[in-house]
Amino acid sequence: MAHPSNVDTLINVARQEPTAPVCPAEVRSEVRGPEDFRLLGYMGASGVPTAPINARDDDAQGLESWQGVAYRGKGWLMFQVWIRNKRGPQPWVPTEATLTSKAGEELRGRVVLEEQGEIPPGEAVRVLVVTEELPAGAGLVFTLEMSGADGRTLAIPVKIPAPAKEPKP
Numbered sequence: 001m002a003h004p005s006n007v008d009t010l011i012n013v014a015r016q017e018p019t020a021p022v023c024p025a026e027v028r029s030e031v032r033g034p035e036d037f038r039l040l041g042y043m044g045a046s047g048v049p050t051a052p053i054n055a056r057d058d059d060a061q062g063l064e065s066w067q068g069v070a071y072r073g074k075g076w077l078m079f080q081v082w083i084r085n086k087r088g089p090q091p092w093v094p095t096e097a098t099l100t101s102k103a104g105e106e107l108r109g110r111v112v113l114e115e116q117g118e119i120p121p122g123e124a125v126r127v128l129v130v131t132e133e134l135p136a137g138a139g140l141v142f143t144l145e146m147s148g149a150d151g152r153t154l155a156i157p158v159k160i161p162a163p164a165k166e167p168k169p
Contacts, residue, residue, distance in 0.1 A: 062087025088121030
């Protein structure tokens with residue numbers, strides 16, 4: 001620590017708020033298995049309903065997705081697909097995800113890539129998109145659109161699994 005008389009300039013540093021919600025610390029540090037998701041309230045007694053996501057090939061954008069899975073938990077939705085970048089020479093980096101209903105309702109999603117945050121040309125990477133629970137009456141048929149920094153997008157039709165029916169005690 002320098003003496004105040006030896007300091008020429010004062011610099012104030014502020015930390016920006018994250019743009020996407022951060023995983024709660026109690027989940028990061030303590031979740032070890034499915035039982036922890038149940039105990040923390042992220043999964044109902046019936047488990048997590050799933051629905052298949054069909055493969056999608058978009059030659060114009062140079063992207064394709066392989067068959068994936070849609071998950072529906074208590075208060076969240078997650079989509080898992082493998083995406084292949086068919087065009088080079090630059091990698092494709094999905095930066096935004098939007099879930100749009102047939103009626104035009106939109107939910108923003110958080111994109112998580114399994115690898116180093118990019119999809120190299122000719123390679124496929126597992127991509128997860130996480131959103132909040134759907135508003136009531138939004139339906140179950142949506143389009144999941146992922147946009148990359150280079151302007152390319154991939155739109156994938158998805159069917160959201162129906163909510164789990166909790167067993168009666």
